[in-house]
Amino acid sequence: MRLRVRHTTEYRYPEEAQDSFNELWLTPVDDHRQCLLEHRLFIEPLAAVRSRQDYFHNRVHDFHLTTPHKSLKVEVFARVTTFATPEPLSVSVSSLEPLRDRFFEFLAPTARVPLHLEWGQMLGFRKPHGAESLHDYLLEMTRHLFESFTYDTEATQVDTPLRRFVEGRRGVCQDYAQAMLALCRSYGIPARYVSGYLATGVGAEGSHAWVEAFVPGSGWVGYDPTNNSLVGEQYIKNAHGRDYDDCPPLKGLRRGGGREELRVFVSVEEEPGKALARM
Template sequence: PHPHESLHAYLLEVTEHLYRSFRYDTTATQVDTPLIQFVEGRAGVCQDYAQAMLAVLRSVGIPARYVSGYLATGVGSQGSHAWVEAFVPGSGWYGYDPTNNSVITERYVKKAHGRDYDDCPPIKGLRRGGGKEHLQVLVRVEAV
């Protein structure tokens, strides 16, 4: 097989392995939860799946980046979503979603990419003063 085909096959295997090894649970982690808690608890959200895939790919020398955006249907479609892009030499960047065991298709809307979540959170800013805040987002993606 062509080297790029075997790399793509490996990336699909990693995507599926993460999908099958963890449970999607919005109560299991928060935005600042360390990756080890996701791994030990075997549950988390899309950003955890993406961070885990980044760690696996980078540990074997595959360039990879964190992607944030939106998904039309599937787990994570109710708000912002996260997935991974891996670099395939000679072909470019290809997206993989371990949360949904999927390659990236037209159902995905990319907002930004970076090294990790901190480079491209769904919202970023500075607020001064006391009190607490809570952000709740509902996103609707439609084909036009």
């Protein structure tokens, strides 16, 4: 599919703000599953923007506003071609055993995904058997989380602890993804948090989040528990990390400004007449 993205983030402040430092994880990746055709970034007030790769090889842009301002607007336009990917190989859960030291970063606890709690018991999901198909097990986990929670944009905030989401059973894609990370890592399956966009489905109205788990022989495979879906052509990946904190769409610090008002608009549309021919 050829998809067009528009993502606008606007902050308004009741008082003047200054010394605003910001980082953006808003550039679609260019890899085997998707091709970045165009990317444009606009900042108001005008600012010099720098680009770098972070530790996880995500493209990050940052800028610093030194002059007083009462609003900040960040607009991203991108065009991406996404490709169908083959069904993951049917390998056993036990095939991960010799690889776990290599992926320790995606098995270790984080502030958002602590591992001292019994997530399997709290989420009511079983441990895997060594001989069963890893992909089938992950699909079962994806479906279980989808059926266990209700999508509710009012139930949680960006800083809501995972335990509160699990107990309340309501939240958004970020919460679903981090619950799946907790299960995967508790059971020795390397898994990472992914941020990006979804063309159609629950969560398509804003930035979306899902999980990539490592399947030997197939690499990192995307699973979306918010939609009970295997990640396919409808998904555009921007970045990945250990949890939300490694790749938020935008984060920053400022002096002054008072209590901010935030508005976000995201549109993902298929370009007409641009679908790729399938053999």
